[in-house]
Amino acid sequence: MKHQKKICLLFFIYLFFVLFLFNLNIFSFYKSDLTQEYARLFTQAKKLQEDGEFEKSIRFFEKSLNIARKIPSETKECESLFKLGITYWNTGELKESSEYYKLTLKLAQKLNLKNLEEKSRKALEIYKLYEDGKKYWSQSEFEKSIESFQQAIHFAKEIESKEHELKCLRRMSISYDELNKLNEFYSLNEKALKIAQSLNHKKEEGRCLINIGNYYLKLANYSEALNYYEKALLIMLNLQNRLDEAICLTNIGIIYENMGNYERALDYLKKALEIDKQLGNDFYIAMDLNNIGATFRTKGLISKNNEDFLKALDNFYECLKLTRKTGYKKSEVEVLNNIGTVHTDLENYHRALEYFQSGYKLAEEIKDVKSTGMILSNIGIVHFYLGDYEKSTEYYDRAINLVGDIGGEKILWEAYLERAKAFEKQDKFSEAIESYKESIKTIENIRSRIKLEEFKASYLAADKRLEPYHNLIHLLVKLYLSDTESTYNLEAFNYLERAKARAFLDSLELSQVDITQGIDAELLNHEKELMKDISNIYTRLLAEELSREKKEAIHEELKNNEGKLESLTREMRIESPAYADLRYPEIISLVETQKKLLNTKTAFFAYSISEENSYAFVITRKDLRIFPIPPRDIIQKQVTDYLKVINDKENQNFESGHELFKILVLPGLDKKIKTIIFIPDDILHFLPFETLITHKEKRNWLINNYKIAYAPSISSLSEIIRHKKLSRTKPQMDILAFGDPDFGQLEKEENGEDIFQEFFSSSYFNFFRLKYSGLEIDKISALFKKTNTFRREKATEKQLKEHRLRDYKIIHFATHSILDDKKPARSSIVLTLDKDPTEDGFLQMIEIYNLELNSDLVTLSSCQTGLGRFTRGEGIEGINRAFFYAGTSSVLMSLWAVNDEASYQLMERFYFHLRSSESIMNALRKAKLEMINSGILSHPYYWAGFVISGKADEIIFSSPIKKLFIFGIFLLLAVITLIVLRNIRKRT
Structure with missing residues (x-):
């Protein structure tokens, strides 16, 4: 067991x-x-x-x-x-x-x-x-x-x-940013950005990009700032980081506000506010309200509409409550200052002072130097309006001294402007002149860093940035008139030119540079793809029966693609070595103007229109005369009333045309002048000066006695002429013409225009067939030997782009155009609307810029091609300027919807005279005089709409007989000279 x-x-x-x-x-x-x-x-x-x-x-x-x-x-x-x-x-x-x-x-x-x-x-x-x-x-x-x-x-x-x-x-x-130590702020974020990229830390990368954007924004380098914000926005959208997405939207909105694009700014800022409200973040909601208020306020400065100021106050007051709740004192300082500015605008000066003083005390407490400087400047403005000019000057001096070394250009230009006004009131004219010049210098420094011409134009027009130019011109003219031996008139001319069409002038120089050199091929391909995508959108508009939802979706797609293309263009310019080396043209001097651009019979009439003091400058070969004209509101009313008269073919009361002649032209005329080149300003861009009445009793139009042309500025005309002289080859073909395009179903549909109405901010829409436009190009082509003409289904965008356009002296379009005064890049010449997926039939401004021309003339025989977005100081940004960029030296364009048959008659006679060895401007003048004398088409409605801009004295077609005659004259003069010299020697 x-x-x-x-x-x-x-x-x-x-x-x-x-x-x-x-x-x-x-x-x-x-x-x-x-x-x-x-x-x-x-x-x-x-x-x-x-x-x-x-x-x-x-x-x-x-x-x-x-x-x-x-x-x-x-x-x-x-x-x-x-x-x-x-x-x-x-x-x-x-x-x-x-x-x-x-x-x-x-x-x-x-x-x-x-x-x-x-x-x-x-x-x-x-x-x-x-x-x-x-x-x-x-x-x-x-x-x-x-x-x-x-x-x-x-x-x-x-x-x-x-x-x-x-x-x-x-x-x-x-x-460091809070201490206004911007160099350290930038340097630290550059280091952090490199680390974030090495770690693939996208959120931190995006935040560093935002900070670097903030750095450039504080330096008023808006193009660089926008570039960084847009890169950050893409990252935040991919991460679905709503908080930082809203920050990016806010900052982009601030940039557009600074550049004067108020609607676009409000669009971004309101999107940011919507996100921040969803997130329930009071700190950022307050910031959004402050920025929206600031946008309404600066919009009000331009619109002169108190509604904008009141909307600004509503946003500011709501912001102030939230800011005090969050306890962020820097934001409280900003909004107290902003409330003070609106009360100043509304002339509530003592109320404004209360807010400024509260803001100043708090800014001092938290040592916010930049805000302190801004408030000091604004207190100075209040004392100026209260009549204490000496005290206001003291505040401006303190502001300038405080922010001069911390990148406060945004504060400086306004402080210098306001100080100049105070000096002027104290009769300290030398000090006033220097301060106006400092204000302008600061504005132009900021403007020089903006990469897109469209933004350069809107920047100068926004806020009060044209005021130092106009005020300085007025002061210099006043001093000159009191001492005509002085050179103040020369300076006045210089600043007149500096305030005119500067973005257009810059674009002319840019057109001579290939900025694609040295650019990454991927960027160039991306640009082509985006332009193709935009064309496809317009093709889809024609091809589809669209519901409301579909329209909205396509519209959003179009906006997104246009935004991407705009961003890409900025990025390419930042990356381009050729763009970095670009040197913009100098403003032409009076001496150069007289020597290079004028003969004894030609005069420039250039205008400066401002709120209080307006002037006309008359420049001849040996003289400069300046005479005052009424301020902006009076001129606007007179011109607007007269435009109604000449646009109404039943109205025969042209008395106001005589009054405008006496105001705008008569004081500058002398007997020697036979040709006038008008350089308009403000509302005068819309006025055909040809229609002014020189003798009321005889109804004698200005064009009866003068050849007339136009230019955006004297400097830009000088550049156009210079580029023409630099052209190495002369076009061998006479004319390329497109007319009577086939608009397909839209020709028959009464509501055809509705398809596009929501996509364009345009004053004119219609797609009815232009029957006379076909006859027009047939008649014109019969006058010339070397021609190519395209009608109906052959008048396509593809056909245009496949031609070697540099070979043609004249390019002629007889068709409809679409204008967009909010997004000029969408403005188009409408060609045949077929279903070609590669081209949509809309030759848009952005595509015109990419054409390569060497023509003497582009004729836009379609409605309102001389119009577009009007920007103060810049003039009208329309299709015609795109053709100058592309390489033509003159553009014939229309200021209103011209009658189809009358256009046909005018164009036929214009080209007849042009073929008969007349200059462009004289050929147009003769054609108009024939219509005036015809009886039936004598009303300005029929003939005055077409005007010529650019190098209009060009004789494109010289006849052999005329050349022989001129040669004979020269030969005879040479023989006479030799005989005289020989007789002198014999006597000796």
Whole structure:
């Protein structure tokens, strides 16, 4: 029995031993599998972290942590805990990050893992210092904030943690920004941006881009700022980071407000406000309200509409409540200042002072230098309006001294302007002149950094930026009239030109440069794709029956593609070496004007229209005369009333035309003048001067006695002429003409225009067939030998682009045009509307810019081609200017919807005279005189709409007989000269 028990015991011992060995083996295999699984998960988590997929990385590190605990391996557990600390830091969940570092530290100490222990301890120190830095920032103790971040960065470098260094660099930069130390602010964000890109940390990359955009915005370098904000916006949209998306939208809106594009600014700012309200973030809601208010206020300065000022106040008051609730004093200073500016605009001066003084006290308290400077300038403005000019000057001086060294150009130009006005009131004219010049210099410095001509034009027209030009012109003219021996008139002429069509002048120089050289091929291909996509959108509009929803979707798609193309154009200009080396034309001097552009029978009549003081400058070969004309509101009414008369073919009361002649032209005329080139301003851009009545009783039009042409500015005309002289080859073909295009179904549909009405901010829409336009180009082509004409279905956009346009002296379009005065780039010449997917039939401005012309003349025999978006100072930005950019030297265009048959008659006679060796302007004059004398078509409605701009004295077709006659005259003169010289020698 005992023996059996022993056997039994031995068996159980053996069985237990076998089972133990078996389980040990299973555990060993299990542990091995877990180790492999841990390695897989940990490696995958690290890969996700390196790719910037931090949220996904956290999930894998958490799984690896669980496996490490199951193995169990405290070393691996410690590794995972540490990685979770870093990854939570990257996602911005700093509290969670610190908890993982605490766990890491505890375990590393237990296991004696010195490296992880040191890194965890320093990471926790960094976290504490980071939080201290933020706390000091919120308390406006910026120096202490910087000290905390600097220490944190020191620890980050010790443990080689780029992640910690990145966030601390960016946050520290904000404190430098608050101290107006912009160079340090920029430098820190540049460093942080490089680290963010190396870590694939997209969120931090986007935030660094925003900060660098802020840097350029503070320097009023709007193009660079916009470039960075748009890059940041793309990142935030991809990350679905709504908070930072709203910040980008806000900043882009601020840029458009500064550049005078108020509707676009409000569009961005309201989108930002909508997002911030959804997020419930009072701090950013307050900022949005402040920016929306500021946009309404600057819009009101241009519109002169009190409604805009009242909307601004509503937004500011709501902002002030929220700002005080959030306790952010810097924003409170800004909104108190803004409320004060609106009360100044509304002439509530004492109320304005209350807000300015409250803002000033708070700005001093938080040491906000830039806001202090702005408020001082605004207090000066109030004292100016209260009549205390000396006191106002003191405030302007304090503002200028305060912000001069901290990149405060936005404050400086206005402070200099207002100081000049105060000096002028004190009869300190030399000081006033210098201050006006400083204001203009600052404005032009800002303007020179803007990359797109469209934005350059709107920037100068916005706010009060034309005021220093107009005020300086007035002061210089006043001083000249009191001392006609002085040279103040020469300076006045210079500033007249500096205030006119500057963006157009710059574009003429840009047209001579190939900015695609040195540009990445990917960018160029992207540009082509975007332009193709935009064309496809218009083709779809023609091809589809569109519901309301479909229209809205296509409209949104069009806006998005146009926005991308605009951004791409800016980016290409920033990247282009040729654009960087571009030197814009100098403003032409009076001496150069008289020497190079005028003969004894030609005069420029250039106008400067302003709110209070307007002038006409008459420049002849040997003289400059200046005479005053009524201020803007009076001129606007007189011209508007007269335009109604000449646009109404039943109205025969042209008395107001005689009054305008006496005001605008008569004081500058003399008997020698036979040709007048008008340089209009403001409302005068819409006036055909040919229609002014020189003798009321005889109804003698100005064109009866003078050849007439137009130019945006004298400097731009000089550039057009210079470019023509530089052209190496002369076109061999006479004329390329497109007329009577096939508009397809739209010719028959009464509501055809409705398809496009929502896509264009246009004053004119119609697609009825222009039957006479076909006859027009047939008659014209019969006058010339070397011609190509295209009608109906052959008059396509593709046909135009496939031609070598540089070979033609004249390019003629007899068709409809579409104008968009809000988005000039959409303005188009309408050709055949077929279903060609490559071309939509709309030759848009942006496409015209890309044409290569060498023509003497482009004729736009379609309605309102001389119109477009009117911008103060710049003039009319329309299709005609795009053709100048493309390379023509003159453009014949229309100011209103001209009758189809009358256009045909005028064009036939114009080309007849042009073919008969007349200059462009004289051929047009003769054609108009024939219509005036015809009886039936004598009303200005029929003949006055077409005007010529550019180099209009060109004789395109010289007849052999005329050339022989001229040669004979020269030969006769040479013979006479030789005989005279010979007789003189004999006498000697």
